[in-house]
Amino acid sequence: MRTPRYAQKRSISINIFAAPGGTRAAMELGLMSIYTALRAGVSGLTANSSALAVISDNIANVNTVGYKRGGVDFSALVNAQNSNTTYNAGGVLPLTRQQISLQGSLEQSRSPTDLAISGDGFFIVSTNNQQLSNGGSVLFTRAGSFTIDAAGYMVNAQGLFLQGWPVAADGSVTSSPTSLSAIEPVNISGVGGLAEPTANVGLNANLNSAQADYANAQGVYDVGDMATGTITPHFESSLEIYDSLGAARTVAFGFLKTGPNTWRVEAYARPNSNITGGSGTGGLLAAGIVNFNTDGTVASVQPHGTASTAQDIDSQFTVNWATSTGAAAQGVTLDLSTGMTQFANSFGVTSVTADGVPPGDLVGLVLEGDGMLTAQFSNGRARALYQIPLATFLNPNGLKADQGGAFRTTLESGLYNINSSNAGGAGRIVSGALEASNVDLATEFTSLITTQRAYSAASRIITTADQMLEELLMIKR
Template sequence: MSINSAMLAGVSGLVSNSSALAAISDNIANVNTTAYKRNQVNFANVVTAQAVKGRYSAGGVQAVTRQFVSQQGLIQSANSPTDLGISGDGFFIVTDKGPGLTSADARKFTRSGSFSVDADGYMVNDAKLYLQGWPYASDGTINVNPSDLNLMESINVKNLGAAVAATQNVMINANVNKTQAISAGEATYNAATRSMADWAVNQNPATGTQPDFTLEMNVIDSVGATHKFAVSFLKSDTPPNSWHSEIYAIPATDVTAGPSGQVAAGLTMFTADGAFDLANTTLFGALGAAAELNFAASGAVTTPRWANALGISASSIDLDLAKLTQYASASTVNAVNSDGANVGNVVGVEVSEDGIVSAIFDNSEVRKIAKIGLATFPNPDGLSPVSGNAYRPTIPSGEFVIKEPGVGGAGEIAASTLEASTVDLSAEFTGLITTQKAYSACSKIITTADQMLDELINIKR
């Protein structure tokens, strides 16, 4: 009967508009939820077969929910360096579990990048979902295999231990005075029996030679301890533009080497223009030998080596002497800069655009921890939402592909930013009004159909 179909059509309208109201309510409630994607209920008519010509049977309406997951929210500035926004396509890969992750543990996908560091050092967002990434090995390498999700681990930025970096490079910026007079000690100088290193220990002219100029540099070993080394110069009369030079440890007991901790001795040469002449310098061995110091490990047989009592690893230090000059001005040290770092602890975290998570130590060291991977889907709007503003794959969404940020169409990661909700309050309030009116109109259908049925029933009295 047409009246019955009209009543049922009214009921379907009430149900559909109730769903629309629920979606609008969800959108309004999440207007400030990070990376929330608005939902919308669209309506589709239902057509029934018309059995009798000239008569119409109402089919009603059905609600169809549409997600706008692929819609990019506004990237806004945030205060925390671990707040992460994705500029472009892709989702963070997260789990409900931090340590002990296995292939059986479900992975979820979210764009909610409000991450912080929990008590155990893991990066988790507001829904307590753990961020996944490819970990860096101890040798600084990383295995980025997009086809193997099990290579990714929950990122931990605290349980790293202390950081130490041994000195590998020293830059010396200094000048030795070209007009320096030849000292009396030059005539009796001998690097083996009357060295400048000996003078540094006992200051006795009978056993050592006083240098014309000395500079010092600090070297950090493999366990973070600092050692002092001196570079001394004594003006030579032959050949021209030459200086007797020695490098030695202070104190001498830090190394096992030549007399009084001497690790290198020879001539330092300069060109007629006053520039350092490595090709004719013998301080580091043969003519033109690389300007570097090599220390064997404690307990080794070769020399020079670190003292046995120190128990430390071998060191190789490159000396940059390009700014060592011989000009007609006072001998002076402008700068001695060395790399390396003493023992340091984690004080901060930073994330680069390509997803590299690094720990910052209080000794200025930066250590790479992991690289964030982003998952992309052929149809993000087909994802199924789960609690915590996250999603899981479905057949309509298609299989996910893991990509490095900024590679293969994946978006870039912006640190200290968050993606805003895509909800537009003006549109939602407008929808609230039209939904309310449509609901009222559907209720009128039922009221009118009820009155017509009452008239039909009252035909027979």
């Protein structure tokens, strides 16, 4: 019957110590070398198992936005050698790492809130919607598949909240390259296009030079007669302006030829009840005189020059809306000197220009190359809401992987530096694009084959060392 192995080990141990000095020492060293070979084989299995796990992760995330390929570096473990005739195997130590600094390709997306970085920067994100200086947890990511959640926050597919510098009403941005206190979660809830009252109006029209001068057929002209309808103007045109609440209000312009190359002009509100005191003055806003040169161009625009208290049309005049409208008073400047003509053609308006807009709804978001997140409104206006900063690191490969494809700072990565897009080497933010994984499937499949072969070879080390131990145990049998 075969002797159990534990009994054989005990027997060989006794026989080794019973052997002559030189033979015993040689057998001890040989046994030690075989045991270190076994440990080296086990370390090879462990290292290649880790490599297989990393390769599996890479292949599984080949389509993950912003994923950074992992790798395993093998480092040899060296044992102290006590003899020149024997060798103590140390084995191998696996060191895992991620190729964070290696950028993936940028792929076009249909969503304008999908963002990619062409450069070395990282989006600053947080796991919650709290300000980073008030309990927020700062992370950094290249995964820019952002959407707007139900609360108006911009979050990526992994649920991380995008951070940005808010833009003040005057367009200024308070930024800091190291402080997180100026950064807050990007939120567009409640953003709407504000109404803008009309402040400037331009009228481009032709007044017929063949028109006969007004001959007092309806009475002597006084300022306000065209507004009240006492005198019918030779030419009248209307346009819409916007009050402070964004409501469209009609203003009419009446022209009356009172002499060669001389025209009286009045501006009046319609209906006249829209302005304070309008019912008594016909809604008169301002009046003046337009003089033309002999070539049909405007020579001058003058005040009305009468005892009337009406405002002069050659300078800014104030529109006092009726209390019932709820709108604030606004100043309007009328330009009659640029586009007005007096030719022997029929009356007609070439064009009318007026600023001011009604209130609008948010219809889209656009990210400019400088990182400005701009809201577009249905009234044609746009307003910058946030500037998206980017963080850079001296050693991005030293970052530690965290949830959702994000990273945390470590001692190896160094401190972050915050810059705007296209500044400080951070790179450029590209809207409507996503950064693909930097995994190369051909490389991964090749590594998969070599790792499998290396694992098999390491297992052969263990099998061979076991057979040698078996032979050694059989020496004194």
